[in-house]
Amino acid sequence: MKWDDIQELPCSIARTLAVIGDRWTLMIVRDCFLGSRRFEQFQKNLGISRHRLSERLGKLVDYGILRKVPYQDSPLRYDYRLTRKGVDLYPVLMAMVHWGDTWMDEGRGAPLLYTHSRCGQTMHLEPHCSACGEKVDPRDVGLHPGPGWPQSLPAEKSTS
Amino acid sequence: MKWDDIQELPCSIARTLAVIGDRWTLMIVRDCFLGSRRFEQFQKNLGISRHRLSERLGKLVDYGILRKVPYQDSPLRYDYRLTRKGVDLYPVLMAMVHWGDTWMDEGRGAPLLYTHSRCGQTMHLEPHCSACGEKVDPRDVGLHPGPGWPQSLPAEKSTS
DNA sequence: TATTCTAAGTTCCGTTTAGGAACTTGTAAA
DNA sequence: TTTACAAGTTCCTAAACGGAACTTAGAATA
Numbered sequence: 001m002k003w004d005d006i007q008e009l010p011c012s013i014a015r016t017l018a019v020i021g022d023r024w025t026l027m028i029v030r031d032c033f034l035g036s037r038r039f040e041q042f043q044k045n046l047g048i049s050r051h052r053l054s055e056r057l058g059k060l061v062d063y064g065i066l067r068k069v070p071y072q073d074s075p076l077r078y079d080y081r082l083t084r085k086g087v088d089l090y091p092v093l094m095a096m097v098h099w100g101d102t103w104m105d106e107g108r109g110a111p112l113l114y115t116h117s118r119c120g121q122t123m124h125l126e127p128h129c130s131a132c133g134e135k136v137d138p139r140d141v142g143l144h145p146g147p148g149w150p151q152s153l154p155a156e157k158s159t160s
Numbered sequence: 161m162k163w164d165d166i167q168e169l170p171c172s173i174a175r176t177l178a179v180i181g182d183r184w185t186l187m188i189v190r191d192c193f194l195g196s197r198r199f200e201q202f203q204k205n206l207g208i209s210r211h212r213l214s215e216r217l218g219k220l221v222d223y224g225i226l227r228k229v230p231y232q233d234s235p236l237r238y239d240y241r242l243t244r245k246g247v248d249l250y251p252v253l254m255a256m257v258h259w260g261d262t263w264m265d266e267g268r269g270a271p272l273l274y275t276h277s278r279c280g281q282t283m284h285l286e287p288h289c290s291a292c293g294e295k296v297d298p299r300d301v302g303l304h305p306g307p308g309w310p311q312s313l314p315a316e317k318s319t320s
Numbered sequence: 321t322a323t324t325c326t327a328a329g330t331t332c333c334g335t336t337t338a339g340g341a342a343c344t345t346g347t348a349a350a
Numbered sequence: 351t352t353t354a355c356a357a358g359t360t361c362c363t364a365a366a367c368g369g370a371a372c373t374t375a376g377a378a379t380a
Binding site for chain 2: 367
């Protein structure tokens with residue numbers, strides 16, 4: 001199976017990875033959250049090849065994660081800005097931040113700390129149940145087929 | 161810059177992507193959460209080439225995300241099981257699930273639904289503040305250098 | 321007016337990584 | 351004795367990546 005075919009699977013992780021599962025793509029999105037908007041800025045911050053960057057930005061625009069907003073005409077030039085769909089990737093990135101802080105800091109501690117302005121405290125993001133608001137343990141999650149599960153396939157057995 | 165060099169950056173997202181940012185790697189981890197433990201099982205479920213699978217499993221073991229547990233000797237054979245480090249990737253995967261459910265369902269609805277056994281309701285994972293417990297909006301998060309921020313670099317300006 | 325500069329890409333080409341089919345190894349079952 | 355099974359390896363072609371040089375359109379400078 002080719003990598004590009006995974007977006008056809010009835011699986012939201014596969015469909016998400018089909019969009020942001022490429023090398024560099026999430027790093028570009030990360031850079032947007034840190035304030036980058038322009039080609040040269042991304043290129044300088046990330047050290048990605050211009051060729052690759054150009055292609056990835058195009059893909060992110062095609063998928064509606066970034067949109068091009070003119071910041072001058074003659075020559076016409078665009079900022080790349082996160083759309084709502086792009087901003088919605090925040091929990092994915094922050095989940096990675098927490099995992100990296102926990103497991104990949106090599107004893108040096110987190111490179112960045114996050115402050116919740118509502119409560120003023122340093123924090124990380126914790127997954128809570130959208131229904132009851134409690135913190136969720138993976139073992140307390142059951143799954144079953146939803147409306148988008150293909151009728152042609154048998155129901156999956158319920159695991160973790 | 162080569163992709164493999166990103167793990168040197170003082171950024172937990174980069175360090176996380178250095179481990180799970182490859183094609184197929186997160187799909188394999190996903191399959192683990194769904195109950196797969198053996199080579200043939202992964203290969204059949206994912207359609208990944210045996211070559212690639214073998215290499216990715218080895219990498220996941222090297223990074224301590226999976227561990228090999230013998231399930232028979234003669235011939236000696238192993239299950240691949242999630243370690244604590246691997247289980248900790250759950251929030252990353254579930255954040256992707258929610259994003260995929262929201263933006264990539266093509267109007268068909270979520271392929272899978274998740275139930276929180278504590279409260280019995282269908283849910284998704286919401287990012288909450290680990291300090292105050294409230295739901296977090298990206299605009300309410302400020303960042304500043306942490307203990308792992310290299311002393312040689314100037315402090316970053318605080319963005320989103 | 322001619323030259324240089326800036327931003328945002330494209331082109332080209334050699335290197336890596338991926339994908340797929342066939343083959344291997346050790347053992348158990350028919 | 352042959353077949354089957356599980357878990358890889360080998361080998362070869364195709365696709366993706368990385369880096370340097372080049373392009374384009376206009377602005378600024380000499």
